[in-house]
Amino acid sequence: MKSAFLGLMAVICACANAGAEPAMKWADETRLGRPYAKDPSVIRFKERYLMYVSLPPFDAKLAPAHAPKGWSIGVVESRDLAHWSKVAELWPEQACDTNGLCAAGAVVLDGRVHLFYQTYGNGPKDAICHAVSKDGVRFVRDARNPVFRPHGAWTSGRAIDADAVAFNGKLLLTFATRDPHMVTQMVGVASADLKSDFGPEAWTQLKDGPVLRPELPWERKCIEAPSVIVHDGKLFMFYAGGYNNEPQQIGVASSADGVTWTRLSDRPLLPNGQPGEWNASESGHPGIFGDADGTTWLFFQGNPDKGKTWLLSKIGIEWKDGRPIVER
Numbered sequence: 590m591k592s593a594f595l596g597l598m599a600v601i602c603a604c605a606n607a608g609a610e611p612a613m614k615w616a617d618e619t620r621l622g623r624p625y626a627k628d629p630s631v632i633r634f635k636e637r638y639l640m641y642v643s644l645p646p647f648d649a650k651l652a653p654a655h656a657p658k659g660w661s662i663g664v665v666e667s668r669d670l671a672h673w674s675k676v677a678e679l680w681p682e683q684a685c686d687t688n689g690l691c692a693a694g695a696v697v698l699d700g701r702v703h704l705f706y707q708t709y710g711n712g713p714k715d716a717i718c719h720a721v722s723k724d725g726v727r728f729v730r731d732a733r734n735p736v737f738r739p740h741g742a743w744t745s746g747r748a749i750d751a752d753a754v755a756f757n758g759k760l761l762l763t764f765a766t767r768d769p770h771m772v773t774q775m776v777g778v779a780s781a782d783l784k785s786d787f788g789p790e791a792w793t794q795l796k797d798g799p800v801l802r803p804e805l806p807w808e809r810k811c812i813e814a815p816s817v818i819v820h821d822g823k824l825f826m827f828y829a830g831g832y833n834n835e836p837q838q839i840g841v842a843s844s845a846d847g848v849t850w851t852r853l854s855d856r857p858l859l860p861n862g863q864p865g866e867w868n869a870s871e872s873g874h875p876g877i878f879g880d881a882d883g884t885t886w887l888f889f890q891g892n893p894d895k896g897k898t899w900l901l902s903k904i905g906i907e908w909k910d911g912r913p914i915v916e917r
Contacts, residue, residue: 610866610867611867613670613902615640616899616900616901617644617663619651619675620645620646620647620648622648623898624898624899625644625645626643626901628643628692628693628750628814629642629876629889629901630642630694630695630876630888631878631886631888632878633881634697637666637668638666638667638670639664639665639725639726640673640901641665641693641704641706643660643661643692644678646658646689658688658689659690659709659710660689660709660710661678661679661680662679662693663675663678664725676726679693679706683730685708685716685735686709686734689708689709690707690708691706691707692707692709692750692814692874693751694752694753694816696753696755696760698760698783700723701722702725704720704721704728705719705752705762707748707751712747713745713747715749716736716748717735717737717748718730718736719736719787719788733788733789735748736788736789737762737779739766739794741797741798742769743768744766745767747766747767747771748777749764749766750813750814750815751764756819758783759781760780760781760782761847762779763776764776764777765813772810773802773803774811774812775799775801776799776812776813777796777799778848779792779793780792795848796848800848801826801842805852807840807856809830809835811829811830811832811835812828812829813829815827816876817877818877820913823845824843824847825841825844826842826843826850827913828875829873829874829875833873834870834892836860836869836871837871838857838860838871839857839860839873840852840854840857840858841858841913853912857872858915859872859887859915862891862893867891867892868891869892870891870896873890874890875887875889878903885905885913886903886904887903887906887915888903889901
């Protein structure tokens with residue numbers, strides 16, 4: 590009864606907050622001439638916050654000289670988690686990301702920012718790449734990129750939506766992949782020693798199969814965008830259920846080892862908004878962030894127009910009896 594009650598409270602809190610006009614909404618307008626940014630990943634680094642976001646291909650009328658043809662990664666900074674400004678963009682540099690790069694997952698290790706991001710535009714051949722930075726803005730990419738793609742009869746070999754978290758002496762890499770028919774999106778996990786260089790030889794796939802796959806009606810045929818945080822020695826994965834605008838909504842699962850995951854509710858933790866609200870089409874692609882002061886923020890993307898625009902926002906997460914709920 591207690592577990593069911595907490596799950597119900599999570600849904601009640603989410604419904605009370607999901608569609609309310611948030612204090613923070615941010616998007617880039619330089620690419621399309623309208624607000625558009627996706628896939629937030631937030632860190633605190635050297636007295637400022639950095640958010641890594643996906644930026645769409647340029648509209649031909651707005652493209653500067655030598656503009657990339659595909660997606661890129663934007664670097665956005667803030668001092669207060671409310672006001673953000675773009676400070677840099679990461680454009681294609683290697684053969685593997687010629688068609689685009691996006692959906693970065695950032696983690697701070699030993700005073701450097703490690704970025705795990707995907708190539709984009711290559712279908713089942715998209716994979717995870719790695720880059721490192723001393724300032725969080727200028728990155729050196731691994732010459733061996735991509736560094737990880739999954740294997741086995743269960744997967745097409747594609748890897749996207751990377752997220753990395755340090756846990757028990759390892760770096761856990763969660764990622765999304767599709768089945769061999771490229772229909773169903775699922776989450777897998779790999780690990781590397783924290784003392785490794787995170788190159789192609791460093792990674793061990795921890796399960797010959799998904800660690801989370803769509804099972805609930807609202808998840809439809811897609812679970813993607815895993816974002817993991819460690820709380821009281823336990824792992825919590827915030828994930829997106831449903832493909833873009835179906836609507837996509839955010840759920841949460843927990844694990845003691847990163848391989849076996851249990852959903853905390855059969856309902857979304859953060860659903861999409863009601864008709865007319867800013868996130869009516871979805872609340873998706875979570876980026877969970879734990880600040881130095883102990884507060885937890887769930888960053889996510891939303892839109893009211895089936896993807897003509899995309900905006901990024903955040904909502905507070907409280908921890909009650911070891912479980913996350915959306916702040917009232």
